[in-house]
Amino acid sequence: MKRQELQVAALENGTVIDHIPSSKIFEVINLLHLEKVSTSVTIGINLKSKKMGHKSILKIADRFFTDEELNQLSVVTPNVSLAIIRDFEVVEKKQVKMPDELVGIIKCDNHKCITNNEPMQTHFHVLDKEKGILQCRYCNREVTLNDVKLI
């Protein structure tokens, strides 16, 4: 790679999350609890991208996430690229898949829902993965992914 194109340092071991819409970068950081990671984390925001115009990227050293953790990203960024790096080589590429259940990730927008009044986790059933329609396990309120707020 030419020197002027190298925007973010290469990773020896860890996880790369690429093609994150820049407006969603902080939500991704929160979802993966990167504030608690003790290894080095490189955050690139508003980088040039042929595909997207501008994008953001995360490189997390020596940290490998479970599919369950990564699939949470489908709530905010369903189209990110995931790569697992070992010895500076991409050893695995992954796609984010919308899970059937979303536990403890998003808020219920019904203020009379039990989840907004008790110290408990929220739980949503994913009714329609394509249209992004979710239903609260407790109050049965249906919401679309575009309208949800993260916890």
Add this chain to the structure above:
Amino acid sequence: MVSNYADIIVMRHYLEGAAQYASEVSPVPIVNAGDGANQHPSQTMLDLYSIYKTQGTLEDLNIYLVGDLKYGRTVHSIITAMRHFNPTFHFIAPDELAMPDYYKMYCKKYNIKFFEHQDFDSHTIADADILYMTRVQRERFTDLEEYERVKDRYLLKKDMLFRARANMKILHPLPRVNEIEYSIDNTPYAYYFQQARNGLYARQALICDALGITLDDIKNDKTIIS
């Protein structure tokens, strides 16, 4: 904590989803006796039982829902419960208390036929098998002038019943205020008091089921005096 004292907990709670949450943490069965505006399943069971008992079937019925269709938990539950039985619904309500779009979309999704009316007269209800009345409550209205305009439009009067089908039955979750004329109570169409009694049977059955007591257990129990 209460589960230490009881074999079963029947709970009514103002927050939606409270019973579901309780059922996840309680070692004894929880019966939902109403959680906010969400569900009131035992009412739905007794409504289904009353419909079945009076019509001999749950299939292919014309069900007319009248009054407060916006906030009425019971009428929403009937729609979801009757989904499997090919009903035709008629929604009769003022604009301000009309059936929410969510439930109309639900009907479309599951191919449930429905019609909307604002008029409430002998012609509108002539084809009803079940006429389900509800209270139009003053506190539901933001515009009190609107309440005054519509409050007497959804009252069922005896002279509106002369075109009714012979099998037609009037249901109401009770308590009634003035939406069913008292003189109807003695007609064969009135079923709301028996419906309330069916609530006793439906809830007895639910409690037995939750405690694992079967019909055979009860039939074979020599200690029960019949």
